[in-house]
Amino acid sequence: MTRPSSWILHVDLSTGNVERTPVEAELNRSFLGGSGVGWTLVSKYLPPRVDPFSPENLISVNPGVLVGTLTPGTPKTTVITKFPTIAAEDGRHYIGESTGGSRYLGIALKRAGCHHLLITGKSPRPVYLRVRDGGADIVPADDLWGGGIEGVTNELIRREGAEAGVIAIGTAGENLVRHALTIIDKTNSLGRGGLGAVMGSKNLKAIVAIGTGEVEVARPGEFMEVSAALRNRVLEWPKRDHWIKLGLAAGWSTFKHTQYPGIWPKDRWDELYGEKTRMETVEDVIACNSCLLGCRLRWKTKGGEYDGEIGFGSPFSKSATSGMLLGVEDHRKMIHFVADANSRTGIDFYTTTRLIDFVTKMYEIGRLTKADTGGLELKREYPTYQKLYEMTVNREGFGDVLADGWIRLKREFGLDPQDYWYAGICKGVDFIYDARPSNFHPLMMTFFTRPRPHHGGSHTRTNSRNRTIEEIREQVERWGIPQEAVDRIFTEAPYTGKFNVGRYTRYMEDMMRVKNALGLCSIYTYQGLIFADDMAHLYNAATGEDLSPGDLVEHGERISNLAKLINVQEGFTRADDKVPEVWFRPMESPEGRIEMQDYYQTKVLAKEDVDRLLDDYYEERGWDPRTGQPTTERLEQLGLNE
Amino acid sequence: MNNPTGHLVVWPERCRGCQSCRLACSFAKAGVFNPARSMIVMERDVQTERTAPMIKPIGCDLCGGKPVCADACEYEALVYEPSEDKSKIVVKQWEGASA
Numbered sequence: 001m002t003r004p005s006s007w008i009l010h011v012d013l014s015t016g017n018v019e020r021t022p023v024e025a026e027l028n029r030s031f032l033g034g035s036g037v038g039w040t041l042v043s044k045y046l047p048p049r050v051d052p053f054s055p056e057n058l059i060s061v062n063p064g065v066l067v068g069t070l071t072p073g074t075p076k077t078t079v080i081t082k083f084p085t086i087a088a089e090d091g092r093h094y095i096g097e098s099t100g101g102s103r104y105l106g107i108a109l110k111r112a113g114c115h116h117l118l119i120t121g122k123s124p125r126p127v128y129l130r131v132r133d134g135g136a137d138i139v140p141a142d143d144l145w146g147g148g149i150e151g152v153t154n155e156l157i158r159r160e161g162a163e164a165g166v167i168a169i170g171t172a173g174e175n176l177v178r179h180a181l182t183i184i185d186k187t188n189s190l191g192r193g194g195l196g197a198v199m200g201s202k203n204l205k206a207i208v209a210i211g212t213g214e215v216e217v218a219r220p221g222e223f224m225e226v227s228a229a230l231r232n233r234v235l236e237w238p239k240r241d242h243w244i245k246l247g248l249a250a251g252w253s254t255f256k257h258t259q260y261p262g263i264w265p266k267d268r269w270d271e272l273y274g275e276k277t278r279m280e281t282v283e284d285v286i287a288c289n290s291c292l293l294g295c296r297l298r299w300k301t302k303g304g305e306y307d308g309e310i311g312f313g314s315p316f317s318k319s320a321t322s323g324m325l326l327g328v329e330d331h332r333k334m335i336h337f338v339a340d341a342n343s344r345t346g347i348d349f350y351t352t353t354r355l356i357d358f359v360t361k362m363y364e365i366g367r368l369t370k371a372d373t374g375g376l377e378l379k380r381e382y383p384t385y386q387k388l389y390e391m392t393v394n395r396e397g398f399g400d401v402l403a404d405g406w407i408r409l410k411r412e413f414g415l416d417p418q419d420y421w422y423a424g425i426c427k428g429v430d431f432i433y434d435a436r437p438s439n440f441h442p443l444m445m446t447f448f449t450r451p452r453p454h455h456g457g458s459h460t461r462t463n464s465r466n467r468t469i470e471e472i473r474e475q476v477e478r479w480g481i482p483q484e485a486v487d488r489i490f491t492e493a494p495y496t497g498k499f500n501v502g503r504y505t506r507y508m509e510d511m512m513r514v515k516n517a518l519g520l521c522s523i524y525t526y527q528g529l530i531f532a533d534d535m536a537h538l539y540n541a542a543t544g545e546d547l548s549p550g551d552l553v554e555h556g557e558r559i560s561n562l563a564k565l566i567n568v569q570e571g572f573t574r575a576d577d578k579v580p581e582v583w584f585r586p587m588e589s590p591e592g593r594i595e596m597q598d599y600y601q602t603k604v605l606a607k608e609d610v611d612r613l614l615d616d617y618y619e620e621r622g623w624d625p626r627t628g629q630p631t632t633e634r635l636e637q638l639g640l641n642e
Numbered sequence: 643m644n645n646p647t648g649h650l651v652v653w654p655e656r657c658r659g660c661q662s663c664r665l666a667c668s669f670a671k672a673g674v675f676n677p678a679r680s681m682i683v684m685e686r687d688v689q690t691e692r693t694a695p696m697i698k699p700i701g702c703d704l705c706g707g708k709p710v711c712a713d714a715c716e717y718e719a720l721v722y723e724p725s726e727d728k729s730k731i732v733v734k735q736w737e738g739a740s741a
Binding site: 070216 | 659660661662666675676677684685686689690691
């Protein structure tokens with residue numbers, strides 16, 4: 001059988017027009033399908049330099065090629081948009097992809113015959129979009145506007161059926177808070193950097209999918225054979241038993257070192273937010289479609305003022321780091337805070353709490369006064385945090401500044417985001433990890449090399465410290481890239497040791513594009529359970545193609561270059577790929593001084609070292625290291641010269 | 643075995659909602675992935691997001707004695723137990739379940 005057909009559903013919210021067209025075979029061949037093709041739609045339909053909140057901005061929703069099949073860990077849907085985060089002082093915005101798993105959404109889109117949902121325009125009134133077999137309806141949602149994410153999702157499931165998949169926004173998205181995100185099926189977040197606000201700007205409260213059709217693969221027998229072998233491999237993974245008990249709450253023993261904010265002693269953090277509190281709170285895991293490593297959590301708070309509160313998702317890491325930063329000792333309060341942001345308002349908890357931490361300190365040292373905050377005294381205490389959170393969600397008073405994020409704080413009050421003390425900021429986004437306690441691993445590099453500064457599904461083996469060279473080499477060799485490229489990654493250099501993070505990062509990003517196009521969850525690549533050659537086997541059996549792992553990487557490179565080109569049109573250059581300054585300032589903690597070291601902790605990295613790695617990254621990409629932009633020659637090689 | 647007898651034991655509280663059982667069933671029956679063409683309905687409690695597979699009483703032939711749904715369920719919410727008993731489906735409550 002040939003490749004099953006795939007379709008683009010284009011909904012113009014301004015005119016109400018809905019059009020369904022087949023994806024041309026050549027486009028699938030060059031861009032894999034899924035988010036790869038999604039990027040070509042962005043290239044075709046998004047005019048340069050438009051305001052992210054204008055009707056001209058678009059949302060491209062792409063379930064992965066393998067979504068809806070019986071393959072371990074392929075539930076991901078990838079959304080591309082122009083994000084409203086203010087990424088530079090001159091007001092530029094990046095275009096990026098964000099990916100999220102689901103139990104219902106991805107498979108429902110595929111079953112509806114919607115492989116790419118392209119949303120343009122702006123509805124004159126609140127609506128939700130119902131994607132159904134072969135088409136879509138724009139449905140009035142005045143009664144849902146103002147509602148919280150969980151309540152709205154439940155209501156839409158009541159109306160559309162128990163198998164409806166839902167992406168919904170909360171009040172933060174409606175109020176155009178620039179760090180509003182969306183939640184899929186109540187369990188998975190999507191679109192850090194402001195997807196929720198883009199939907200809000202279009203008066204789009206939710207996207208619901210209710211397909212009833214089939215998901216087909218080109219070579220069924222072969223597909224099931226490959227899938228069964230991978231399933232067995234995952235089942236034999238020694239950590240699986242622990243993982244499916246705790247999901248994303250697992251791993252505290254590593255987390256407490258790599259994401260340590262450096263304020264409390266680690267023993268104190270252990271006592272307040274450690275394994276014991278996680279064990280007490282986790283009820284069980286929730287698995288995405290066909291996943292053997294369920295990681296989302298159903299949790300329930302025990303004791304305290306939020307006794308009995310239940311929720312979904314993964315509140316533990318976020319609450320633990322922000323709990324220490326804000327000095328909140330009761331984990332239940334912070335879990336409640338995360339839960340409210342996920343289930344009601346749809347605001348990014350990381351950015352919200354770090355902005356609160358920053359302005360509170362600025363108030364303490366007199367850089368902000370009551371005149372700036374509209375009379376509010378910024379006390380370092382939970383009730384004040386809650387007040388600031390509500391003010392941000394509602395864009396009320398001083399909260400209006402916070403709702404616009406880090407660059408607006410600089411514009412308004414001269415507060416430099418680079419002065420923030422944890423994790424660092426690039427392109428207007430605060431990172432979720434800090435390179436000092438976790439060392440300079442490749443994920444850190446993707447934060448400032450990629451157009452959208454968030455991990456976005458790029459995790460590989462190297463996200464944990466001290467993977468052996470043999471483990472990293474196995475993954476790299478299975479990428480199927482030329483031997484010279486493998487050798488360059490493992491050539492020792494004084495600024496990086498025996499593992500060249502800069503060169504590795506290029507391929508890691510290309511693999512991210514592949515994984516997102518296929519819908520593969522990065523937990524499987526991070527844990528060393530699925531490799532590029534496995535992806536090629538699955539992809540070929542599903543589509544009838546005959547690609548090698550190296551071909552996949554090349555397709556990923558093509559997608560990376562297209563994404564970069566679209567951002568170059570917005571004016572992004574090497575100057576924007578800026579390493580956060582805080583990484584070069586030692587973290588003075590109760591555990592001692594913590595400095596950013598290379599992956600194997602052989603030396604403290606200086607600015608010049610990271611600049612050399614950035615040179616290597618651009619060189620490995622075949623880009624101009626002065627501008628950080630693709631060269632004409634490289635684009636021609638990839639067939640992107642048009 | 644043409645007319646297998648056995649128990650397809652459903653342990654609702656072990657279900658994690660991944661739908662693998664339904665995908666495996668539809669693939670075995672129709673050669674495509676489509677939960678609606680499987681012999682299993684997935685119950686969903688929207689408040690708690692708990693799910694439970696329910697086998698359709700008519701249509702399931704236990705795949706000739708090797709049910710693919712039980713094989714695909716890696717959370718052990720569906721378990722096949724060969725038996726002389728003619729009743730095909732048994733719902734059991736997990737010992738760890740709350741009352």
